[in-house]
Amino acid sequence: MSVTTVARTLALVSAAIALLLGSPFDASAQAARRPASVEGYAMLGRINFTAVESFDAIVGEPSGPILGGGVRIGIGVGGLLFDVGVWRFHAVGERAFIFDNEVIGLGIPVDVRVTPIEISAGWQFRIRKLPKLIPYAAGGLTSLRYEETSDFSTSSDDVDGTFNGYHVLGGAEYKITPWLGVAGEASWTTVPDAIGEAGVSKVFNETDLGGTTFRVKITIGQ
Amino acid sequence: MGAAIVALIALGTAIGHGQLSSAPAAKAMIQAAALPAIDRGLRDQDPPRAARTGANADADRVRSSQGDTLPYVRGSIIVKFKDDATRGAITTATAQVAGTIADRSSWADFDIVDIPTNVDPEAAAAAMRARPDVEYAQPRYRNHAMARPNDTLYGNQWNFPAIDMERAWDIQPGGSADIIVAVLDSGMAFQSGTVRYNSRFSFRLTPNGPVYPPLGVVDVPFAAAPELGPSGSTRFASPRDFIWNDDLPVDLDGHGTHVAGTIGQLTNNGSGTAGMAYNVRLMPVKVIQSLWDEIFGSPFEGTDDIVARGVRYAADNGAKVINLSIGREDGGAATAVTDAIRYATGRGCFVVVASGNTRADGNQPNRLAQPAPTIAGMVAVGGVGRTLDLAFYSTTGPYVELSAPGGDQRQGGTSAGILQQTLDLDMLETYTRPPSQYGPPRADSFAYEYFQGTSMATPHVSGFAALLMQQGITNPAAIEAAMKQFSTDRGATGRDDLYGFGLINPRATLRGLGLAR
Numbered sequence: 079m080s081v082t083t084v085a086r087t088l089a090l091v092s093a094a095i096a097l098l099l100g101s102p103f104d105a106s107a108q109a110a111r112r113p114a115s116v117e118g119y120a121m122l123g124r125i126n127f128t129a130v131e132s133f134d135a136i137v138g139e140p141s142g143p144i145l146g147g148g149v150r151i152g153i154g155v156g157g158l159l160f161d162v163g164v165w166r167f168h169a170v171g172e173r174a175f176i177f178d179n180e181v182i183g184l185g186i187p188v189d190v191r192v193t194p195i196e197i198s199a200g201w202q203f204r205i206r207k208l209p210k211l212i213p214y215a216a217g218g219l220t221s222l223r224y225e226e227t228s229d230f231s232t233s234s235d236d237v238d239g240t241f242n243g244y245h246v247l248g249g250a251e252y253k254i255t256p257w258l259g260v261a262g263e264a265s266w267t268t269v270p271d272a273i274g275e276a277g278v279s280k281v282f283n284e285t286d287l288g289g290t291t292f293r294v295k296i297t298i299g300q
Numbered sequence: 301m302g303a304a305i306v307a308l309i310a311l312g313t314a315i316g317h318g319q320l321s322s323a324p325a326a327k328a329m330i331q332a333a334a335l336p337a338i339d340r341g342l343r344d345q346d347p348p349r350a351a352r353t354g355a356n357a358d359a360d361r362v363r364s365s366q367g368d369t370l371p372y373v374r375g376s377i378i379v380k381f382k383d384d385a386t387r388g389a390i391t392t393a394t395a396q397v398a399g400t401i402a403d404r405s406s407w408a409d410f411d412i413v414d415i416p417t418n419v420d421p422e423a424a425a426a427a428m429r430a431r432p433d434v435e436y437a438q439p440r441y442r443n444h445a446m447a448r449p450n451d452t453l454y455g456n457q458w459n460f461p462a463i464d465m466e467r468a469w470d471i472q473p474g475g476s477a478d479i480i481v482a483v484l485d486s487g488m489a490f491q492s493g494t495v496r497y498n499s500r501f502s503f504r505l506t507p508n509g510p511v512y513p514p515l516g517v518v519d520v521p522f523a524a525a526p527e528l529g530p531s532g533s534t535r536f537a538s539p540r541d542f543i544w545n546d547d548l549p550v551d552l553d554g555h556g557t558h559v560a561g562t563i564g565q566l567t568n569n570g571s572g573t574a575g576m577a578y579n580v581r582l583m584p585v586k587v588i589q590s591l592w593d594e595i596f597g598s599p600f601e602g603t604d605d606i607v608a609r610g611v612r613y614a615a616d617n618g619a620k621v622i623n624l625s626i627g628r629e630d631g632g633a634a635t636a637v638t639d640a641i642r643y644a645t646g647r648g649c650f651v652v653v654a655s656g657n658t659r660a661d662g663n664q665p666n667r668l669a670q671p672a673p674t675i676a677g678m679v680a681v682g683g684v685g686r687t688l689d690l691a692f693y694s695t696t697g698p699y700v701e702l703s704a705p706g707g708d709q710r711q712g713g714t715s716a717g718i719l720q721q722t723l724d725l726d727m728l729e730t731y732t733r734p735p736s737q738y739g740p741p742r743a744d745s746f747a748y749e750y751f752q753g754t755s756m757a758t759p760h761v762s763g764f765a766a767l768l769m770q771q772g773i774t775n776p777a778a779i780e781a782a783m784k785q786f787s788t789d790r791g792a793t794g795r796d797d798l799y800g801f802g803l804i805n806p807r808a809t810l811r812g813l814g815l816a817r
Binding site for chain 2: 129132133135137171173175176178182184185188190226228230235237272274275276277279
């Protein structure tokens with residue numbers, strides 16, 4: 079089982095646990111009494127790219143840190159939530175030549191930036207015995223900007239494109255105070271056909287720029 | 301030069317081609333210093349000359365004048381016995397062709413079996429090949445340079461912009477002295493000095509032409525080509541002359557020096573022309589003879605065994621790239637050379653061979669280049685002209701793997717050739733003058749000459765390989781794969797017999813791959 083598969087499974091399990099922790103009864107019970115809410119958040123995490131071999135060949139590992147933020151709105155209709163988040167992955171590697179599956183680095187710096195905007199809709203739940211813990215699950219659309227620049231390149235050699243995909247996520251927020259919380263979250267994203275037409279991704283026949291992320295959020299608001 | 305066949309008037313001692321074990325008195329360095337080299341500048345008004353093939357190689361003319369028109373040497377063959385062959389079996393085998401085995405030469409894993417001169421070497425080799433204790437046997441086929449000098453600075457070097465070299469040099473500026481490129485050719489203008497030769501016979505250059513008299517003992521001044529590097533400097537590594545069996549592979553032809561220039565001409569030095577990998581070290585290995593070497597009675601000529609030894613020598617002495625702008629069309633497979641090339645690639649050398657110049661003359665393949673598709677780390681190179689179309693002379697076939705600028709003067713005149721500094725042919729080829737003006741050559745005078753041929757295309761690929769090695773791709777098979785992967789497709793889509801996988805693209809290859817582009 080690959081790292082990606084494990085990560086994807088964890089993301090889905092997280093979403094499922096979030097669903098299980100809050101029963102539909104709880105959710106519907108909330109419908110009448112939950113006020114609208116607005117939270118802003120900052121997040122820090124790590125992504126494991128689906129294109130394992132491509133990222134490994136160019137930036138040295140198939141995963142890396144991400145940093146981002148967003149806004150979550152509960153509209154007061156049950157546990158319904160809307161979330162808009164954005165994060166960025168940035169790594170510097172080197173261009174390479176692949177021969178017999180051996181990666182030969184060429185010493186030419188390459189700068190890779192992945193910046194997805196995630197628009198999600200989902201549900202947040204209440205656990206009566208743990209009122210400060212709010213599990214949630216969501217899914218939605220991803221608009222991912224991929225930028226790749228390297229030394230000795232012209233504008234036509236560089237890549238700057240936006241690709242669309244979708245994602246599912248699940249997690250739980252713990253309210254430290256009514257205005258301040260901390261959340262743990264896992265997500266799985268697929269952005270098909272974003273890469274694979276050239277570069278090492280073509281060699282490895284990898285086309286998906288998605289991956290699995292694990293992130294910690296600091297939330298402010300209620 | 302055409303089909304100048306010659307009748308020798310043997311007024312002097314016949315030229316010797318025996319297998320001497322040491323250099324004869326006919327060549328001796330008598331002074332290791334010389335006046336500065338003469339630079340006679342750009343020679344762009346000279347008429348184009350034909351690309352060189354076996355039919356018009358200068359060196360062959362003197363031999364032909366002796367009535368020897370065979371493409372191989374009489375009186376001996378190349379034999380490789382199997383490792384488990386017993387001494388008795390070897391004795392029996394050689395006796396079958398009335399042969400004797402000479403002491404094995406250096407840098408050879410085969411033997412030279414001397415046979416009677418009245419025995420057909422092809423038949424003797426066939427008889428040996430039929431024996432179970434023989435791995436291969438072949439006549440000692442003669443090789444020659446794959447281009448012919450044509451007579452005329454960076455602005456004149458269309459060939460480098462044509463393959464995007466300026467941007468390639470941004471990425472990899474000329475390699476470094478860590479990379480040694482061996483030039484197995486007619487020698488190289490790498491050292492200054494005076495060499496004493498003995499010209500002992502007269503000859504004609506055309507059947508009814510004038511007789512050129514023996515010159516007796518002559519002192520020939522040499523100089524290192526100013527654009528290659530100073531005489532005695534570390535620019536030149538492990539020189540070796542297999543034609544004279546010494547360590548003084550001076551060039552009496554101009555071909556090797558021109559080829560070396562395309563690989564490593566000094567660049568960004570404010571004068572002359574540029575080279576592909578201008579910081580590498582050059583290894584001069586002389587494995588083919590010039591007409592002057594013939595006139596002076598060189599003990600060896602550029603047969604397969606000599607070329608094979610040269611390849612092994614280069615591999616054993618630190619060469620990382622071996623340039624073979626030489627070859628032959630006659631005869632069958634060049635097994636001894638192929639074996640040596642396999643040895644060299646096994647030692648991490650990348651080997652580049654000219655595809656040949658026979659397209660307009662029967663398109664016979666260069667036997668040295670033919671094994672290229674079966675050896676990872678060896679490529680056969682065709683030539684394109686200024687329009688990037690295949691040059692009129694560039695031999696086509698299934699063994700052609702890459703193309704590079706070789707010049708095509710039929711499509712663009714003299715300046716459509718490949719320009720480099722080499723020996724001043726006016727001062728060198730005194731045998732083109734009337735006999736009254738015929739005299740010793742000067743090899744200390746230089747000019748910028750336009751040559752054409754796959755000989756000129758080949759060093760582009762050798763220099764390119766050196767740059768790739770410096771950039772980090774050191775496995776010869778990987779170099780070959782990279783060159784093919786990033787080549788610019790020409791002709792029919794995909795690999796074809798004219799251009800191979802296409803025109804080399806050094807800039808794209810050196811950049812390699814990003815993640816998505």
